[in-house]
Amino acid sequence: MTLDVVLQIGITVLGFGAVVTNIFKKRICWILWSMSNVGWVWLYLRTGLKESIPIMLVYTLANIWGWLQWE
Secondary structure, eight states: OOHHHHHHHHHHHHHHHHHHHHHTTOTTHHHHHHHHHHHHHHHHHHHTOGGGHHHHHHHHHHHHHHHHHOO
16 A cells, blocks of 8 residues: 555545534534645645645635634
């Protein structure tokens, strides 16, 4: 199993954890989503998919906004 495959699995698990924690209304979901986004950026840089990076940055900004607005 290559490092890229391990990264994809780990990042996907983080994203799934973010969804589950959001379902249970836990604020930590925003941190998990941001960690997932950073992971995808790293993977995209490793694999040359730089065109996908801007949307991850937008998602990360949305996560910060969500974190700040959470009540």
